[in-house]
Amino acid sequence: MTGSGPSTPRDGAYGGLERVPTGIAGLDAILGGGLFRGGVYIVQGTPGAGKTILGNQACYTHAGAHPENRALYVTLLAESHARMLGHIAPLGFFDAGLIPDRITYLSAFRSLQDEGLTGLLTLLRRETGARDASLVVLDGLVAAEETARSALEFKTFIHELQTQAAATGATVLLLTSASAGAAMVAAEHTMVDGLIELSSRLSGRRAERDLEVRKFRGSGFLRGRHAFRITDDGVVVYPRTEARLRVPSRRDHVDGPKVTTGSPALDAMLGGGLPSHSTTMLAGPAGIGKTTLGLQFLGADPDEPGLMYGFYESEAALRVKARALALPIAGMMEAGQVAVLWQPATEGLIDEVCADLLDTIRNRRVRRVFLDGLDAMRRLAEDQDRIVRIFAALTAELRALGVTGMYTTETDLHGLASDLPMSGTALRGASSIAENIVLLRFVELRSSLHRVISVIKARDSRIDPRLRGFDIREGGLAIEDGPERAEAILAELRHARRGRE
Ligand SMILES: Nc1ncnc2c1ncn2[C@@H]1O[C@H](COP(=O)(O)OP(=O)(O)OP(=O)(O)O)[C@@H](O)[C@H]1O
Ligand SMILES: [Mg+2]
Structure with missing residues (x-):
């Protein structure tokens, strides 16, 4: 004292x-x-x-x-x-x-x-x-x-x-x-x-x-x-938040069985699923399917209570989406197994969001969290230096609470066209925020728009970094088992580009 x-x-x-x-x-x-x-x-x-x-x-x-x-x-x-x-x-x-x-x-x-x-x-x-x-x-x-x-x-x-x-x-x-x-x-x-x-x-x-x-x-x-x-x-x-969580409330437990993403193909790319109690960043442009993948993740195990924290879509809108795509989470939402918290992106305090999130996790013994809209959350923090510290603290606390988390962040539309593995500033500082990074992109080839997904990193895992094509249909993201089609698309893209030069 x-x-x-x-x-x-x-x-x-x-x-x-x-x-x-x-x-x-x-x-x-x-x-x-x-x-x-x-x-x-x-x-x-x-x-x-x-x-x-x-x-x-x-x-x-x-x-x-x-x-x-x-x-x-x-x-x-x-x-x-x-x-x-x-x-x-x-x-x-x-x-x-x-x-x-x-x-x-x-x-x-x-x-x-x-x-x-x-x-x-x-x-x-x-x-x-x-x-x-x-x-x-x-x-x-x-x-x-x-x-x-x-x-x-x-x-x-x-x-x-x-x-x-x-x-x-x-x-x-x-x-x-x-x-x-x-x-x-x-x-x-x-x-x-x-x-x-x-x-x-x-x-x-x-x-x-x-x-x-x-x-x-x-x-x-x-x-x-x-x-x-x-x-x-x-x-x-x-x-x-960063002061309150300076020391996680419990000791970390990083070991444990892998956690399914809800997509067997993505699990395979990650080396057998998500490391338990890890956080994953889903990065991709608007409309690519980030929210759908997050809902798929939340609904992947009916025994694990989930929490969705969104800034863009209300609970009603999410229910419609889940039902339209026949996602397993639709039933869990009806049954109250998945809590939905919604905060309009224009109002609110970042520390209030974090407090709500942690209270709900503790009260409902949540095991899976999906936070849709890291960018909206970033805008709530007036002091931009805080956001990385807040997220680092939040990530550590989720791990201590035994929660596997997923966040989304929006990248620009030209993720691939620039020939860079990723572009866009949204990912800056991402490593300290997310232990796993999954990138979703559009590839424009002639008149078609193809969707591709890749794993950039996953904590302590042997990942398969090769791209996969995917579509969104009933059940959520249908990701291809092998990289062949994605490779063919990319080869054709390079060919088309060389032809132009
Ligand atoms: N239900 C409410 N919701 C939101 N704000 C409220 C509510 N009720 C009171 N307030 C706000 O609380 C403030 C008044 O608080 P309070 O009277 O405790 O202030 P104070 O510091 O004692 O002020 P003073 O110096 O005049 O004594 C006002 O700004 C008022 O708008
Ligand atoms: Mg007074």
């Missing part, structure tokens, strides 16, 4: 300090389990950043978690409680039954006006004791700061608050607004046990909310800016 808390001893100092979850799962994950009992924390953010919602949410989840938990919500603002509750009541975490016994709302506006910070401290001490509160939220710290006659008086107030918190064991959240971009380190920031900052910024025309833990005494935490949303359920935080 690193860092140090206030000098007052607290419970269980040797067994580690007791955690008080904020009830916001993503934030608790960032903090390594929650706040510490008896600690004082500042939640700072611009107006409308979500401080009041976060503070209330912490109270409701805390009070609802255990019959002995009590929360005290103290406001220093002129804003009436009725008005604030009017804003909070529609949110999912709200529970009127907890008021007033387990959650008490209190206005300290008057005390502060009449008796200053001393009056406020007295009120907090009395009420925390009287209600036996284990969580105290003080909303509008800035009003207390304005009341202070000097910087010293305010620092003394914070110090007294810490002493009280340590003595009662109540965890204290101080909510305060700060002028955006204030670079000055406020004295109270150095004093408290932790500082959480909520902010909002524009990404193109979209406004994105960010949460950053700037300081957290007593344990490590996930550093950096994490995306969050305010939804009808309150604050939802998405820890940065």
Whole structure:
């Protein structure tokens, strides 16, 4: 354990300090389990950043978690409680039954006006004791700061608050607004046990909310800016995927039987199937059959629960496609053996996509994942350097969870015409993302368009890198057993080209 808390001893100092979850799962994950009992924390953010919602949410989840938990919500603002509750009541975490016994709302506006910070401290001490509160939220710290006659008086107030918190064991959240971009380190920031900052910024025309833990005494935490949303359920935080998955949740198990792709011919090209718990990139131009091959892969083993994560086609569209091609997955979709998650490519946060993906995999014990649209996912990540790191982390986590994955990425239409084994920038950095790469291409010969498929690499496998022709018909991709027809097409293509030169 690193860092140090206030000098007052607290419970269980040797067994580690007791955690008080904020009830916001993503934030608790960032903090390594929650706040510490008896600690004082500042939640700072611009107006409308979500401080009041976060503070209330912490109270409701805390009070609802255990019959002995009590929360005290103290406001220093002129804003009436009725008005604030009017804003909070529609949110999912709200529970009127907890008021007033387990959650008490209190206005300290008057005390502060009449008796200053001393009056406020007295009120907090009395009420925390009287209600036996284990969580105290003080909303509008800035009003207390304005009341202070000097910087010293305010620092003394914070110090007294810490002493009280340590003595009662109540965890204290101080909510305060700060002028955006204030670079000055406020004295109270150095004093408290932790500082959480909520902010909002524009990404193109979209406004994105960010949460950053700037300081957290007593344990490590996930550093950096994490995306969050305010939804009808309150604050939802998405820890940065690459930070959250820095270490896979379990040990890898890379050995195991090969996994069928759903196409015996492709299995043979791969040297007997996909290495177990590996990830495969399907690269090819629009319309070549990537989604079809992915659906074939998901439906290849009825005993393995599957998950399709798509950006382009809705579940209804996929069902139609699966039925039209008589893919085995059609029945599995009807039976609910394959989950379909769909995220329009225009909205959404990349960390939200990753969190949804991993939650569904864990909850449904998914063994096969097909992610259709790596490019759409890449567009969701505003910071393009992140995508390779995110995918490397995701790949490692899927392997640890025993999942075999397949992703698609779009290449341009002229994959073969340039005589290069592959062209298009879509594959850059692909090696760190995918352990296996399968390339699908169109070959244009006179008036016909032929489809060919090849395996570029497969982890620890003896692949057959020769091209195969294929068609799409009932059952999915019908891949030829041998390379003869593909070779004949290529020979003819070269011949035709030489004739032109
Ligand atoms: N159901 C909801 N869905 C999405 N956003 C919501 C919802 N309810 C409230 N919001 C947003 O939450 C924000 C208000 O949050 P909150 O009142 O917690 O902010 P605050 O930081 O306390 O602001 P202030 O500085 O004014 O006290 C607003 O931006 C509002 O648009
Ligand atoms: Mg507020």
